[in-house]
Amino acid sequence: MTERLEWMKKKRRTICASTTKPLTRIEEEVSKDVPDCDKLREMLSILSTKEESLTDIDKGIEDETPTDELEAEIANTQDYQDHILTWKTRTKRLIQKAESERPWVSNASASSVKSLNAQTVKLPKLVIEKYSGEISQWQEFWSQYETAIHNNDVLSKRETFTYLKSYLTGAAARAVAGFTMTDSNYDAAVELLQNRFGRKDIVISAHMSKLLSLTPVKKSSDVAALRHLYECEIQIRSLESLGIYSGTYGCLLCPVLLQLIPEDIALDYTRKSDLNDEWKVHELIKFL
Structure with a gap:
């Protein structure tokens, strides 16, 4: 280990030790029933400064660390950085929540109070589905x-x-x-x-592939299969959001869909539709 690398690691230990105090104070304040947002902001500012110092020193250490030891070195520093990041995020979220719930003290009229209550209605928690690469x-x-x-x-x-x-x-x-x-x-x-x-081209291709790989329905009494086939509307709406409207591919997709549905339903559709007009995807979906 070079002298410079040893000195930087010693400096990092010192910064980590001084970072423990604001972290501890934040954890203690957050655990209270009514946290002091002003104190949290002060500690958050101090913690951000410490984090910047750690980021700079970690970069210097990574530059000086031999390649065969680099992976272990990064793993050691990443855990501590993640710990800081976790508490920063929790603190910011808590401050934001506390401020949004803070009473508005004024001689507001009844209409203003009603408006305020409408703004502070607790909304359902937003859930974002995880993305796997589909x-x-x-x-x-x-x-x-x-x-x-x-x-x-x-x-x-x-x-x-x-x-x-x-x-x-x-x-x-x-x-x-x-x-x-x-x-x-x-x-x-x-x-x-x-x-x-x-990318727009591969997203369009993915939706078209799903439309062209739908499972045929053998019997008109198979309601579950028909409902599954009807879900092709999801792909059509997604294509429209990309600027690809069914009018551009309807003459190709309609015959495909008609081959996927039972013969009696397809026959009923062709009887009720105007054969002098072009087949339209939305009309077929609405019929289904």
Whole structure:
């Protein structure tokens, strides 16, 4: 171990020791029935300063550490950084919640009070489904995640990155597995996910593939199978949100759908439809 590396590790131990105090005070304050938000803000500011110092010293240590020891070194530092990040996120969330629930003291009129009560109604908890890498589900996942977390100004990019990784599984999780929690890596991870799962051409292809691989229904009495077939409307709506309307592919999809439904239902549809007009997907879906 070089003298410089030894000195940096000693400095990191000192910073970690001084970081313990604000962490402990935050944990104690958060555990109270009525936490003091002003104290939490002070400790949060101190903790952020300590975190920046640790990030700088960790980068220097990584640059000086031999390659064969680097993995173990990163693992040791990551746990402590994650601990800091966890408490920063909890503290910010608690402050935000406390401020949103703070009474508004004024001589407001009855209408103003009614308006305030309407604004402070407790909404259901937002649940974002985890994303496994299914391309046809990317749009739905990203729209929820982008609104709730990606565009949340209260969170730092490192905190947002923590949330992002917690919502990814399977192929999506493996795609960003090599990224450490840094601001620049968050941007790189989002770009990678967008390019791999969110490109318009591959999303369109995924929805079309689902439409063309629907399971045929043999009997008109098989209601469960018909309902499953009717779910093709989900793919059609998803395509429309991408600017691909059924009018551009309806003449191809309608014959395919008619071959998938029982003969008596297909015959009934052709009798009731105007054969002089082009087949329209929405009319067939509505008929089903």
